[in-house]
Amino acid sequence: FELRLRAMSEQAAAAAAAAEAPPEVTLFDKIVAGQIPCNKVYEDDVCLAFRDIAPVAKTHVLVIPKDRDGLSQLSKADARHKPLLGHLMWAASHVAALEGLGAGWRLVVNDGKEGCQSVYHLHLHVIGGQQLSWPPGTGA
Numbered sequence: 001f002e003l004r005l006r007a008m009s010e011q012a013a014a015a016a017a018a019a020e021a022p023p024e025v026t027l028f029d030k031i032v033a034g035q036i037p038c039n040k041v042y043e044d045d046v047c048l049a050f051r052d053i054a055p056v057a058k059t060h061v062l063v064i065p066k067d068r069d070g071l072s073q074l075s076k077a078d079a080r081h082k083p084l085l086g087h088l089m090w091a092a093s094h095v096a097a098l099e100g101l102g103a104g105w106r107l108v109v110n111d112g113k114e115g116c117q118s119v120y121h122l123h124l125h126v127i128g129g130q131q132l133s134w135p136p137g138t139g140a
């Protein structure tokens with residue numbers, strides 16, 4: 001029941017976020033700028049990785065580009081973003097190693113309302129630290 005309730009609230013948050021115009025300055029821009037605190041796991045010149053405030057597993061880290069460059073969501077990607085996207089994939093793998101996820105982990109990108117995206121600043125979810133289940137699906 002709790003899982004179901006959580007899925008419903010994630011869908012509601014995603015619907016609300018999709019209904020609004022994408023903000024000029026996102027929540028994650030504010031984290032990059034140090035205006036909102038985060039629990040940092042890794043940082044370089046291109047990206048920042050920090051713990052999700054509402055973890056769905058023992059380990060749940062978000063990897064974000066410091067400069068969004070139009071990537072409010074992955075479906076906005078065009079050819080110029082290829083190096084950045086590659087860097088983020090590498091960073092996710094690096095975070096998994098730093099977090100000791102050698103037994104396995106998952107990388108998730110939610111896109112748009114039906115993908116349950118709630119923050120319109122591209123982010124990769126690194127999830128693990130315990131046995132995960134599959135498929136994610138509808139939760140119905």
Ligand code: AMP
Pocket residue numbers: 027036038051052053054055062109110116117118119120
């Ligand atoms: P998504 O639903 O894919 O857009 O994921 C957004 C994620 O950001 C969710 O898993 C939230 O728990 C997480 N989140 C929201 N606010 C914060 C915050 N201030 N610090 C860390 N994670 C956050």
